[in-house]
Amino acid sequence: MKRVTAILLAVAASLLILPALLLGSYGYALAVAVVSGAGFALLRTAPQSKWSDLLLIAVSVMAAFALFLGIHPLFAVVAITLFIYAWNAGLRFGHFDRSPVEDRAKQQFTLQMLAVALVPSLAVAFVLSASLYVRIRLSFGTGIGLSAAVFLTIALFIGFARAARRKED
Amino acid sequence: MGIGLSMLVVGMLLKHGGMLALAVPPILYSCLCVISTLQLRLPKLHIQHSVSRHRMIEGDEVEITVDIASEFGDVGRHFISVIDQLPAGAQLIEGENQFLGSLLRGQSVRLSYRVLLPRGKHKFSQVVVTAWSRWGLASRMESISHESVIIVRPKTEPLGAISIHPRRTRAFAGPVKANLGGQGLDFFGCRSYVPGDDVRRINWRAYARQDNLIVNEYELERLADVSIIVDARLQAHCRLGEDTTFDYSLRAAASLASHFLRVGNIVGLLVYGDIVHWVFPGVGKTQERKIFDSLATAYAAEKEVFEDLRKIPTRLFPAQSQLVFVSPLIDDDDVEVIALMIDRGYSIILVCPHASTWEAKQIRSGSSAQIATRMSNLRRSLFLDSLVRTGTRIVNWDIAEPLAQAIARDLGVSFFRRHS
Structure with a gap:
């Protein structure tokens, strides 16, 4: 798990640091490096503490700040998604590290975790980045349709959640 | 979710498309986490825990075997972790006490490891099973209780003869010299013969000197x-x-x-x-x-x-x-x-x-x-x-x-x- 967290954090940090260095924002790059280092130390030692939640907020603010420096949203989106994955992994699977496990199983687990973190993160980031370049003329009808679609999605989500809860009980 | 919503509000206020895009991953992630958590069912496992010895001397190692058999229902393929929780003070010497991987229905695995336990009464009381969803968004943890007790006693060493001399001993024959005359091995003293005494215990030399029948007494050996x-x-x-x-x-x-x-x-x-x-x-x-x-x-x-x-x-x-x-x-x-x-x-x-x-x-x-x-x-x-x-x-x-x-x-x- 430490390996997974380290790789995810390193990738997330480099996605913010490298564009910042190219744009000449050295202070920002240094700040990201410091926060990521602290994040790694924290997720390594106490992944289930309140501090890791605070760290997630700090990284989110830094990712948002990156947009104002002129860094492309694609980098910020992938970075924040990967960091969320790392935070989640530390939170949920931190206790695995205390018990030894076969090397082969550990490698398989690391590969699976990296795959399930990187693939959806990139997919979501590409879709969102592409959507930034799509221009839709929002007429009254389109607006109403979009609102109804969003409303239906939320209703479906709540309905699904309730059904699943009932099934569990 | 909170982070995502905050970014959404800020993005809308600033009319910043990038910020709105940044708000989507946390919100999407939270929603998917909720759905995954609700969908996730813990696999049904049959766990058998066995230890090689229940009593041992401190410094000895004990071999522990955990058999895990899968009795999955309709949940399909899972990545699961099964950790046999070690009692406090246990030191893992060899092997692993965790299984990490997937188990299909009907499959079984065996964990085997050796631990060194300090003096005390050690309870291996639970196995922690964690399963997580296909995309790693949700997990569930459950403790399966069992009880294996190992008592580790202090080390002993063989001691040589220790002579003890309590003032009172029990009435039964034993190893401790009772400071009383009677039947035994070591000479204790002599006394006058009384009818009923064993003739073989008469001290003939003393009889020759004193012209009285004298019998030998031996020190009684009793339980203490x-x-x-x-x-x-x-x-x-x-x-x-x-x-x-x-x-x-x-x-x-x-x-x-x-x-x-x-x-x-x-x-x-x-x-x-x-x-x-x-x-x-x-x-x-x-x-x-x-x-x-x-x-x-x-x-x-x-x-x-x-x-x-x-x-x-x-x-x-x-x-x-x-x-x-x-x-x-x-x-x-x-x-x-x-x-x-x-x-x-x-x-x-x-x-x-x-x-x-x-x-x-x-x-x-x-x-x-x-x-x-x-x-x-x-x-x-x-x-x-x-x-x-x-x-x-x-x-x-x-x-x-x-x-x-x-x-x-x-x-x-x-x-x-x-x-x-």
């Missing part, structure tokens, strides 16, 4: 009650790296109990320090196991009530029996208590563990260190001399040497040869 008292007052002991003098006291008590039981005595145990841990006197292997179990779980405690030895419940010990104290002793009050017990008719052997050699090694060598060591030894000698004057037989045991050696020196046959 031996009560072992272990001082478990925290303030009486000191820490020596990973061990304490208390651990050594327990090992000594175990060795002595084993020895006295082996030669056929009735042995009881009292651990004095927290509450009264008392093992009723008995004989044989069962009694040895009871005493070892009690010593395995003994701990040093700091209780104001048991601050000194005055609260020792002497009513538990048979009158005028043999007491074996295993205690480093603290002050003159303890000496006074021991003197009082001797006045009441008990015979006392004091096994007094100390760590002078260990302590001398810890402090730097130099003139001041030498003086400190000498002062400590002198103080100890004075203290023990005052005990000798009360009639206590003392084993002055430096824990750096084997207990058997100290007992042979201070109580064994060679001691009596030296001092006779």
Whole structure:
């Protein structure tokens, strides 16, 4: 798990640091490096503490700040998604590290975790980045349709959640 | 979710598309996490936990095997982690106590590992099973209870002959010389013949000299009650790296109990320090196991009530029996208590563990260190001399040497040869 967290954090940090260095924002790059280092130390030692939640907020603010420096949203989106994955992994699977496990199983687990973190993160980031370049003329009808679609999605989500809860009980 | 919504609001206020895009991953992630958590079912596992031994000596290793069989329903393929929780103090020597991977229905795996356990009663009570969803967004954890208990008793060492002389012995034949004439092996004395005496015991030479029938008497050998008292007052002991003098006291008590039981005595145990841990006197292997179990779980405690030895419940010990104290002793009050017990008719052997050699090694060598060591030894000698004057037989045991050696020196046959 430490390996997974380290790789995810390193990738997330480099996605913010490298564009910042190219744009000449050295202070920002240094700040990201410091926060990521602290994040790694924290997720390594106490992944289930309140501090890791605070760290997630700090990284989110830094990712948002990156947009104002002129860094492309694609980098910020992938970075924040990967960091969320790392935070989640530390939170949920931190206790695995205390018990030894076969090397082969550990490698398989690391590969699976990296795959399930990187693939959806990139997919979501590409879709969102592409959507930034799509221009839709929002007429009254389109607006109403979009609102109804969003409303239906939320209703479906709540309905699904309730059904699943009932099934569990 | 909070982070995502905050970014969404800020993005809308600033009319910043990038910020809105940044708000989507946290929100999407939170929603998917909720859905995954609700969908996720824990796999049904059948877990069988077995240990190679339930009783062992400290320093021994135990092999533990966990068989995990999958009884999945309709949940499909999962990545699961099964961790066999180790009790506190257990040290994994070889193997793994965690399974990480996927299990299909009907599959089974076996975990096998070896652990080193410290003295005590160790419970392997639960196996923690964690399963997570296909995309790693949600997880569920469950503890499956089971109970395997391993009792690790203190180490014992074989001891040489220890002569004890309690004032009172039991009526049954045993190994202790009862200071009474009768049937035995060692010559005790002569007396006038009375009808009914065995003719073979007539001392014909004495008859030739005195013209009276004289018979030989031999010293009776009887069973004796031996009560072992272990001082478990925290303030009486000191820490020596990973061990304490208390651990050594327990090992000594175990060795002595084993020895006295082996030669056929009735042995009881009292651990004095927290509450009264008392093992009723008995004989044989069962009694040895009871005493070892009690010593395995003994701990040093700091209780104001048991601050000194005055609260020792002497009513538990048979009158005028043999007491074996295993205690480093603290002050003159303890000496006074021991003197009082001797006045009441008990015979006392004091096994007094100390760590002078260990302590001398810890402090730097130099003139001041030498003086400190000498002062400590002198103080100890004075203290023990005052005990000798009360009639206590003392084993002055430096824990750096084997207990058997100290007992042979201070109580064994060679001691009596030296001092006779």
